[in-house]
Amino acid sequence: MSKLSPGEVESLNKLRKVVGNGCKNLVASVSSYTGLGAYSFIVQEDTAISLLKVNGTDVTSDYGLGGAVTVKGGAYFVVPEGSAITDITVDSGSVIIYNL
Numbered sequence: 050m051s052k053l054s055p056g057e058v059e060s061l062n063k064l065r066k067v068v069g070n071g072c073k074n075l076v077a078s079v080s081s082y083t084g085l086g087a088y089s090f091i092v093q094e095d096t097a098i099s100l101l102k103v104n105g106t107d108v109t110s111d112y113g114l115g116g117a118v119t120v121k122g123g124a125y126f127v128v129p130e131g132s133a134i135t136d137i138t139v140d141s142g143s144v145i146i147y148n149l
Contacts, residue, residue, distance in 0.1 A: 071147075071148050072145050072146060072147045072148065073145070073146050073148070074093075074143055074144075074145050075090075075137060075139050075143060075144050075145070075146055076139065076143045077096075077097075077139045077140055077141045077142060077143065079139075080138065081100065081136065081137070081138040082136065082137050082138070082139075082146075083135070083136045084135065084136075085133070085134050085135055085136065085137065085146065085148075086133045086134075086135070086148060087133060087134040087146045087147055087148050088127060088128055088132075088133065088134070088147060088148075089125065089126060089127040089128070089134075089146070089147045090125075090126050090134065090137070090144040090145060090146040090147065091123070091124070091125045091126075091144065091145050091147075092120045092121065092122050092123060092124040092125075092126075092142065092143075092144050093122055093142065093143045093144060093145060094122040094142050094143065095119050095120070095121055095122055095141075095142055096119065096120050096122070096139060096140075096141060096142025096143060096144060097118070097119050097120070097139070097140040097141045097142065098114045098115070098118075098120065098137060098138065098139055098140065098144070099114070099115050099138045099140050100115070100136060100137060100138035101114055101126075101134065101136070101137050101138075102134070102135045102136035102137070103128050103132050103133065103134055103135065104132050104133060104135060105135050105136075112126060119141075120142075122142075134146065
């Protein structure tokens with residue numbers, strides 16, 4: 050078996066990010082999800098999210114979330130490359146989060 054070139058490794062890493070290492074359905078019945086390592090999530094139905102942390106920093110208002118905001122089903126949120134969603138609190142509804 051031959052060794053992969055640096056360019057091939059980079060291509061595989063980019064593909065892995067598109068495909069991801071799986072996903073998880075996050076529902077409102079759990080008070081808060083912590084210790085995550087995700088790059089995106091999609092809202093399944095109208096959903097309220099009161100906390101979103103990226104790399105441990107609260108970015109809830111940066112993404113237009115929190116307070117009385119309800120996000121419509123089908124909305125897709127993605128964080129910048131090299132960043133990770135570390136914490137999220139889903140108050141109602143559900144999201145599917147995609148892991149790094």
